[in-house]
Amino acid sequence: MSSQPSPASSINKTNSQDSWLDAWYGTRRWTLWLLPVMWLFIALSVLRRFFILRYRQKRLPTPVVVVGNISVGGTGKTPLIIAMVKWLQQRGYTPGVISRGYGGKAPVYPYLLTAQSTVTEAGDEPLAIFQQTGVAVVVGSDRIASGKVLEDEGCDILLSDDGLQHYRLGRDIEIAVVDGVRGLGNGWRLPVGPLREPASRLKTVDWVVVNSPAENFALPAANGEALFYVSMQIKPGELIQLKTGTPISRSELPDDVNAVAGIGNPERFANTLRELGFVPQLHAFPDHFVFAADHLDFKNSLPVIMTEKDAVKCRAFARDNWFYLPVSAELPDSFWQALEQKLERAAAHQKSRFPLR
Numbered sequence: 001m002s003s004q005p006s007p008a009s010s011i012n013k014t015n016s017q018d019s020w021l022d023a024w025y026g027t028r029r030w031t032l033w034l035l036p037v038m039w040l041f042i043a044l045s046v047l048r049r050f051f052i053l054r055y056r057q058k059r060l061p062t063p064v065v066v067v068g069n070i071s072v073g074g075t076g077k078t079p080l081i082i083a084m085v086k087w088l089q090q091r092g093y094t095p096g097v098i099s100r101g102y103g104g105k106a107p108v109y110p111y112l113l114t115a116q117s118t119v120t121e122a123g124d125e126p127l128a129i130f131q132q133t134g135v136a137v138v139v140g141s142d143r144i145a146s147g148k149v150l151e152d153e154g155c156d157i158l159l160s161d162d163g164l165q166h167y168r169l170g171r172d173i174e175i176a177v178v179d180g181v182r183g184l185g186n187g188w189r190l191p192v193g194p195l196r197e198p199a200s201r202l203k204t205v206d207w208v209v210v211n212s213p214a215e216n217f218a219l220p221a222a223n224g225e226a227l228f229y230v231s232m233q234i235k236p237g238e239l240i241q242l243k244t245g246t247p248i249s250r251s252e253l254p255d256d257v258n259a260v261a262g263i264g265n266p267e268r269f270a271n272t273l274r275e276l277g278f279v280p281q282l283h284a285f286p287d288h289f290v291f292a293a294d295h296l297d298f299k300n301s302l303p304v305i306m307t308e309k310d311a312v313k314c315r316a317f318a319r320d321n322w323f324y325l326p327v328s329a330e331l332p333d334s335f336w337q338a339l340e341q342k343l344e345r346a347a348a349h350q351k352s353r354f355p356l357r
Contacts, residue, residue, distance in 0.1 A: 021073070024185040024194040031192045038192045045197070052167040059170035060147045061354040063157055063346040066171045068164025070201050071184060071194040074264020074287060075177040076211035078125050078309065079234055079329035081161050085133045087336060088157055093343075096155030098146045098169075099126040100162060101139025103288040110140035110149045119313045124262075124288060125161065127312050132326075143169040157343065164205075165196055172346035173339075174205040178229070179265060180213035202227055206342065207335065212268070230335045236272055237326040242311055242318040253305075253323070255279045258298050260306035262289035262313075269307055272325070280305070293317040 023031040067084070069075045081097060088095040101111065104123030113122050113130045122130070122139055130137045136153045138146040143166050147158050160169060164176060178184065185194040199220065202208050208219060208229040219227045238247040259280035261269040266284035273280045283298065285291075291313050296304055303321045306314065311324035 024072075024188075025182045031188070034191045038189050041190055049167055056168050057170050058144050058168065059353070060144065060151065060158065061350055062147065062151050062155065063173070063343065063350050064147065064160055064169060064171040065157065065173040065175065065343075066160045066163045066166075066169075067175045067177065068160075068162050069177050070164065070197040070199070071178070071182075072190065072196065073179070073182075073194060075179045076209075076232065076234065076329070077162060077177050078128065079327055080175070080177060080209060080211075080232060080331075081159055082129055082132050083329040083331065084159060084339075085129070085135050087339075089133070089135070091340070093157050094155050095157045095159055096136040096138065096147075096150030096153060097126070097129055098143050098150065098158060098160045098163065099123065099129070099137060099139045100141060101126050103290065104139060106139060110138045110142065110146040112149055112153070113137045113139070124309050124312055128309050129161070131312065132308075156347075172349070173342055175207045175209055176202055176205045177232075178202075178208060178210045178219060179268075180210045180217055180231075181268065182265065183217070183219065207338075209331070209335075230331060233330045234268075234272070234327050235330055236276060237328060239305070239323045239325055240311075241320075242306075242315055242322040242324055243320055248323065250276055253278075253303050256302055257281070258283060258296075258300070258302050258304045260296060260304055260310055261285065262291070262310050263287055263307055269325075272327070273305060278305070285310075289313075296322070 022028045067077050067081055069077065085095050085097065101123040104119065104121050106121045111121065113126060117127060119127050126137050126139050129135065136150055136155055138149045140146045143160060143163060147169065150158055160171065163169060164174065184199055187193060187199060189195045189198065208227055209232050210217065210219065210229045211232050212234055213231055219229050239250065240247055255277060256279050259270050259273055259282045262285035263269065264287045266282060270280045270282040291310065303323060305323050305325055308324050308326045314322065
């Protein structure tokens with residue numbers, strides 16, 4: 001018997017997820033009943049952070065850049081990680097990526113990805129990063145152990161994906177990513193709202209990067225003052241036929257398509273397709289969803305277009321009319337210039353801290 005969830009169960013999961021998202025990012029307020037749980041969550045979070053920072057945080061000899069967020073759900077970290085890896089490679093660095101590997105079950109941890117790694121072992125996001133960049137990627141819950149593996153691989157810059165709240169691993173640079181449409185939602189902490197940490201946490205990071213900010217977007221901190229942020233734009237690339245890896249032009253497909261997105265904000269993907277002239281029928285699945293072929297049987301003959309993150313999970317059973325849309329992150333030159341300066345300072349500081357390295 002297959003262990004894959006049925007299409008009906010995926011719909012139920014999506015509906016449950018939508019109820020939370022509607023309360024966190026919409027007008028529904030039923031989560032206010034969970035205020036006592038929220039205060040308990042805050043108390044435990046404060047104690048945990050204090051204990052780790054004081055007694056358990058460990059720094060590695062190699063500079064660490066953390067890319068994360070303070071809210072639940074997708075904000076666009078993976079495109080930013082990929083853009084940073086490529087930028088570092090172009091400048092002669094040997095970066096490595098640390099990831100939790102959510103959704104994967106590796107044979108051993110820490111797990112260093114290889115060309116033979118599967119999404120079942122590594123998880124969708126780490127595999128997508130590895131396939132797009134060829135960079136060393138290690139998954140595991142112990143980020144310090146993962147970092148040491150990357151150091152042994154010769155990496156001189158470590159990027160910790162979704163590691164903002166993993167305080168045990170010391171870091172030299174912190175980047176928080178915020179969704180430019182959803183923002184910080186209702187501004188409450190979990191489970192009343194989507195925030196893992198308070199909005200004031202954004203004042204302590206090196207950069208706040210906002211993914212495709214809406215017009216007149218503002219990012220208020222806890223005191224109501226608007227925070228400075230760097231705008232990141234997500235640019236679509238060429239459509240790729242999933243089965244063969246062959247690029248195709250937009251004109252080769254009809255306007256009406258099935259859009260598949262198992263990401264934190266599926267509507268963002270649908271909007272990107274609309275900007276390309278498509279009329280998508282959006283099929284939203286939970287983030288990190290494990291697909292089987294019958295999940296994409298939509299009882300029509302329309303082509304299927306999915307995200308690149310979902311494509312790595314569907315290639316083994318791809319059909320001729322399935323395609324994916326790669327995207328890339330674009331940031332202003334001022335961000336890259338400032339990042340280069342910070343990296344140089346971080347490297348010099350680490351050499352003084354670990355002189356025998």
